Amino acid sequence: MRAAKGEPEGRVVIFPHGGAGPNVLSPLLAGLPQEYDVLGVTLPGRERRFSEGFAETPANPAVVVNGIMEELARLPVRPTVFFAHSMGVAVAVAVALADPGLRARLVLSAHPPGGTKVQQAAEYDDETLLAIIEQGGGTPAEILENPFWREYVLGLLRSDLALAARLVRQNLTGRLSVPLTVLGGDRDELVKVEDLLPWEARTDAGARMRVFPGGHFYLLDEANRDAVANEIVLAAKR
Template identity: 35%
Template sequence: MNRAPVNPLNAIVTHRRPAAPALRLVCFPHAGGSAGFFRGWSRHLAPDVELVAVQYPGRETRFTEPLVPRMADLADSLTAPLAGLAPVPTVFLGHSMGAAVAHETLLRLEAAGVTHVRRLCVSGRAADTPARPVPLTDDEIVTTVAALGGTSAEVWEDPDLREMLLPIIRNDYHLIDAYGCDPAAPPLKAGVLALTGDADPRVTPAGARAWSARTGGPFDCRVLPGDHFYLVPHAATVARLATAPF
């Protein structure tokens, strides 16, 4: 398929825009995920909270754009669109791969002088997750995704759905598996809230608490009931914690 060039202007999807927002919540999806994952979160937020989500290339409204296979390129492409938003107090919330994308993007924004992002919420990802030296095969990716609960097994049994979804998920898994946070990266000025499920097979509470080393601001860690996608049944709680007063 011939796809259009990357257009970072399409990177932000606004799910709700109050007339005079007091706070903005910016959500970063998991591997294989899209901005639509957070569409229903408006009902969990105060009326004056703006809700936007990042749309990675290659899915939903950016389906015709090429997938981005490197973390640095993805974070670079999101920095300018997010810097261009009105400077209201802002919280970044990223789940799983999205936690790393949000962290890398915020490092770039702070380096550029952006100060209105007050909190980074990292969900479902340990701070010190090492890079994977050998990429997963397609079958290993499907097995992993099914085990984490992100996509039902029935989807992979449908040849058309598998053909449509697998390139996106493969790209994202290879991207995040090849990524390791630069140990020389400066600590964030924004505070960090780390969230994980108590039955997440990939993230222990200790791994979540290790995010404390990534910030010079306030830090908190909360463990909620559930597996890697604990935030689906606990969306209201996660939204409340993310947007609590600074």
């Protein structure tokens, strides 16, 4: 997404929320120091991988995790932070557990360690998915008013929720060994602040928690962006 200027001090890897690619978080990432490489995880069906099918992605979570690990293994060794929001947290934690030698610091936003109630559902009908989108905010109304894009976004979100649910169950069998930074919004209708507290028990290296004013996409609110970016930088130095 963005190469560092000069010799990089570290690397930030972005794991975006369900139904989205990493570029949607660009307003936040602009606040990261120029000394950091910024990379984005892009799953099938969005952004540069738009033409790739995503229906089978939930059935092959290991393919997702191994693919990310292989990409990271090709890069120079340097301090790394995983910044993950919402559904992206399940993916980031799965990669961290699969490759503990990377020692990537984790900044986990708006996602409980045991997943959300929505992810635990057996099926995700359109009504449920539209309610999630409405509660979370962040999706332009014109997208949902267009029949083609509405169907596409719902399908993508349905796939991502199923993938996250599988990864969460897998993640709960492991334990992290790196410090965590856990972030959330105080008015998030999808993930309550108290739902984030159990992260402290999921690592042997301690957890720092910070709550911001705002809803599920508090991190994109202009008033919060610089502070969230600073939390990512602080995590890199822990």
